[in-house]
Amino acid sequence: MRTVPDSETPAADGKRGPARERPTMKEVAALAGVSLKTVSRVVNEVPTVDPALVTKVRAAMDRLGFRPNLAASNLRRGDGRTHTVGLLVEDVGNPFSAAVHRAVEDFAAQREVLVLSSSLDEDPERERRMVRALVDRRVDGLIIVPASSDHRYLVAEQEAGTAVVFVDRLPTPLVGDAVVTDNREASAQGVRHLISAGHRRIAYLGDTESLPTARDRYAGYRDAIREAAARGCVADPGLVVQGLRTVEAADAAVSELLSGPDAPTALFTSQNLVTIGAVQALHRTGSQHRVAVVGFDDIPMAQVLDPGVTVLAQQASEIGRLAAQLLFARMAGDTAPARAHVVPSRLIQRGSGEIPAA
Amino acid sequence: MRTVPDSETPAADGKRGPARERPTMKEVAALAGVSLKTVSRVVNEVPTVDPALVTKVRAAMDRLGFRPNLAASNLRRGDGRTHTVGLLVEDVGNPFSAAVHRAVEDFAAQREVLVLSSSLDEDPERERRMVRALVDRRVDGLIIVPASSDHRYLVAEQEAGTAVVFVDRLPTPLVGDAVVTDNREASAQGVRHLISAGHRRIAYLGDTESLPTARDRYAGYRDAIREAAARGCVADPGLVVQGLRTVEAADAAVSELLSGPDAPTALFTSQNLVTIGAVQALHRTGSQHRVAVVGFDDIPMAQVLDPGVTVLAQQASEIGRLAAQLLFARMAGDTAPARAHVVPSRLIQRGSGEIPAA
DNA sequence: CTGAAAGCGCTTACAG
DNA sequence: CTGAAAGCGCTTACAG
Numbered sequence: 001m002r003t004v005p006d007s008e009t010p011a012a013d014g015k016r017g018p019a020r021e022r023p024t025m026k027e028v029a030a031l032a033g034v035s036l037k038t039v040s041r042v043v044n045e046v047p048t049v050d051p052a053l054v055t056k057v058r059a060a061m062d063r064l065g066f067r068p069n070l071a072a073s074n075l076r077r078g079d080g081r082t083h084t085v086g087l088l089v090e091d092v093g094n095p096f097s098a099a100v101h102r103a104v105e106d107f108a109a110q111r112e113v114l115v116l117s118s119s120l121d122e123d124p125e126r127e128r129r130m131v132r133a134l135v136d137r138r139v140d141g142l143i144i145v146p147a148s149s150d151h152r153y154l155v156a157e158q159e160a161g162t163a164v165v166f167v168d169r170l171p172t173p174l175v176g177d178a179v180v181t182d183n184r185e186a187s188a189q190g191v192r193h194l195i196s197a198g199h200r201r202i203a204y205l206g207d208t209e210s211l212p213t214a215r216d217r218y219a220g221y222r223d224a225i226r227e228a229a230a231r232g233c234v235a236d237p238g239l240v241v242q243g244l245r246t247v248e249a250a251d252a253a254v255s256e257l258l259s260g261p262d263a264p265t266a267l268f269t270s271q272n273l274v275t276i277g278a279v280q281a282l283h284r285t286g287s288q289h290r291v292a293v294v295g296f297d298d299i300p301m302a303q304v305l306d307p308g309v310t311v312l313a314q315q316a317s318e319i320g321r322l323a324a325q326l327l328f329a330r331m332a333g334d335t336a337p338a339r340a341h342v343v344p345s346r347l348i349q350r351g352s353g354e355i356p357a358a
Numbered sequence: 359m360r361t362v363p364d365s366e367t368p369a370a371d372g373k374r375g376p377a378r379e380r381p382t383m384k385e386v387a388a389l390a391g392v393s394l395k396t397v398s399r400v401v402n403e404v405p406t407v408d409p410a411l412v413t414k415v416r417a418a419m420d421r422l423g424f425r426p427n428l429a430a431s432n433l434r435r436g437d438g439r440t441h442t443v444g445l446l447v448e449d450v451g452n453p454f455s456a457a458v459h460r461a462v463e464d465f466a467a468q469r470e471v472l473v474l475s476s477s478l479d480e481d482p483e484r485e486r487r488m489v490r491a492l493v494d495r496r497v498d499g500l501i502i503v504p505a506s507s508d509h510r511y512l513v514a515e516q517e518a519g520t521a522v523v524f525v526d527r528l529p530t531p532l533v534g535d536a537v538v539t540d541n542r543e544a545s546a547q548g549v550r551h552l553i554s555a556g557h558r559r560i561a562y563l564g565d566t567e568s569l570p571t572a573r574d575r576y577a578g579y580r581d582a583i584r585e586a587a588a589r590g591c592v593a594d595p596g597l598v599v600q601g602l603r604t605v606e607a608a609d610a611a612v613s614e615l616l617s618g619p620d621a622p623t624a625l626f627t628s629q630n631l632v633t634i635g636a637v638q639a640l641h642r643t644g645s646q647h648r649v650a651v652v653g654f655d656d657i658p659m660a661q662v663l664d665p666g667v668t669v670l671a672q673q674a675s676e677i678g679r680l681a682a683q684l685l686f687a688r689m690a691g692d693t694a695p696a697r698a699h700v701v702p703s704r705l706i707q708r709g710s711g712e713i714p715a716a
Numbered sequence: 717c718t719g720a721a722a723g724c725g726c727t728t729a730c731a732g
Numbered sequence: 733c734t735g736a737a738a739g740c741g742c743t744t745a746c747a748g
């Protein structure tokens with residue numbers, strides 16, 4: 001009995017240090033006593049392999065803990081699909097992005113495709129860098145919530161075979177399919193809802209005007225106010241506050257509006273942080289049962305608050321699902337002209353939007 | 359002048375149909391009039407290349423829209439890093455998972471590493487399938503919120519060089535580093551907080567007992583109650599309701615508890631859906647200013663509600679950041695024994711937990 | 717039904 | 733400073 005290791009079995013033991021490398025098909029083949037090609041057939045479940053060999057190969061794979069290297073197989077394989085798609089959102093941590101992400105993942109997972117995601121934080125430069133990082137990994141397709149305002153750089157990627165679908169905002173120019181919310185129409189609907197409850201002095205509390213979605217929502221507000229001019233609706237610039245990006249800013253803006261001389265009797269808020277800030281201000285000043293609110297974007301706990309908060313809820317899951325569906329259709333060869341798809345928001349009445357004008 | 363295309367420049371034009379393939383280094387080399395190897399040097403920014411050649415190669419790359427194939431370079435490259443890590447969470451759409459995800463992404467992005475994520479929905483079988491899918495893509499490391507209860511199958515992956523870190527729950531056995539919340543200690547702290555406000559009949563409303571985290575939180579509740587037995591704290595089984603998984607179930611359980619004979623004066627709720635349901639029941643029955651609540655997990659709008667909801671907030675971002683830090687240390691060669699790291703939760707007093715006993 | 721050769725897009729190791 | 737050869741782990745195309 002020898003106590004010193006010898007070198008009769010060169011590849012059998014951890015010669016290269018503690019972490020032994022991943023076994024290759026070649027090693028599996030050697031252990032099973034077949035050719036590399038037969039192992040490849042077993043891995044790819046080619047049905048014409050002798051069952052006895054299949055058993056031997058399977059045993060060798062299990063013994064070595066073999067896992068095929070997908071990247072290596074794709075290199076020579078005809079279609080070259082990585083079975084991975086990229087998803088660029090504003091922030092994987094925020095509820096809208098997270099809901100879109102989950103819907104995309106569900107659609108992809110059913111097709112054995114994984115999702116490589118990244119947050120852009122509204123940074124156009126980061127959008128370009130991440131697209132490049134994803135292309136270098138050869139994702140089969142790309143879903144992007146745009147942060148930049150010029151998407152011509154993506155045309156080359158599409159021509160090279162990477163499908164691209166945009167979400168939440170239209171690309172400029174329209175270089176690919178897009179799935180967006182009905183920002184303008186839904187906002188108008190929300191404001192009309194307040195008008196029909198008798199309100200005539202309706203404030204608009206909105207996000208930065210530089211965001212296209214914010215502009216569309218403001219346009220919808222003005223549409224509804226203008227329509228009701230004959231019924232006495234006031235287009236008072238003093239009722240419009242934009243550039244609100246935080247709960248605190250919205251809270252302060254509402255407090256100031258309500259303490260002023262010609263205070264509004266109703267508020268239309270353009271996104272969820274603004275809605276939360278507005279609701280907070282109303283509760284703090286005890287005016288939550290007197291001043292009506294309709295918000296764009298659903299907010300958590302909206303039905304637990306008293307009154308419940310009436311909102312236009314974007315259908316984030318449906319947006320994500322549709323985007324994924326369009327992407328996979330493109331990946332499968334669909335070459336129809338690019339178009340924008342609008343997913344309607346839903347008005348959810350919970351109380352705050354149904355408070356009548358005093 | 360010829361009007362019919364000829365074949366003098368074989369690779370110059372779209373011969374293979376509408377979608378032209380991605381250019382390779384070979385094609386760039388041909389266009390630039392240098393060898394493949396020189397293009398490789400330029401791509402990898404090797405400093406010793408003649409500046410004139412660099413310029414020519416760069417021009418050829420831009421003209422063809424060349425993008426290196428990361429998978430192909432990794433194949434021969436020594437370290438074989440894909441610069442991609444896998445993240446398996448309960449549901450990318452839920453707030454805890456999303457916050458962990460964002461923290462992991464931030465840590466990874468600084469190191470030019472992307473995140474491939476997937477939701478497990480508490481399905482052990484899905485955990486195994488997704489680990490396999492990620493290993494097949496040769497991720498450099500793996501962060502897992504376990505859904506299964508036996509993690510020995512991961513030892514082979516670790517030996518093959520894939521770093522693994524667990525989050526939120528300990529692996530069984532402890533086959534890798536783990537980052538968990540102080541479930542038991544924080545729960546005890548929350549219940550002690552209610553006891554110090556004078557409460558003696560404190561209900562426990564909890565999730566399914568089969569979840570280890572739920573068990574730990576219940577243990578913390580019992581610890582605190584037992585400690586205060588001398589001060590008259592009651593360990594009444596009638597005050598304990600477990601198996602609550604939805605807002606509705608928690609709401610119903612609280613309604614029933616409050617309408618019973620020996621109703622509690624305070625509630626300890628073990629996770630956010632249960633807390634939301636409890637708060638909803640209290641508001642509906644008008645007892646929100648009378649019955650105290652402390653919840654485990656922060657809930658949205660907690661400071662907007664009246665009273666604000668006192669909670670033990672898990673530090674999801676810190677958990678994600680630490681998990682990523684540990685993972686990258688392992689990927690860099692750290693071979694210290696695996697250990698569990700506990701991230702403390704923070705007690706946030708907002709009003710509901712400070713209501714004194716009647 | 718099985719296997720030896722060539723090749724995918726790139727890097728390493730080695731000459732010049 | 734530059735390039736021709738061999739090789740990464742696998743598949744394709746072709747013989748047997």
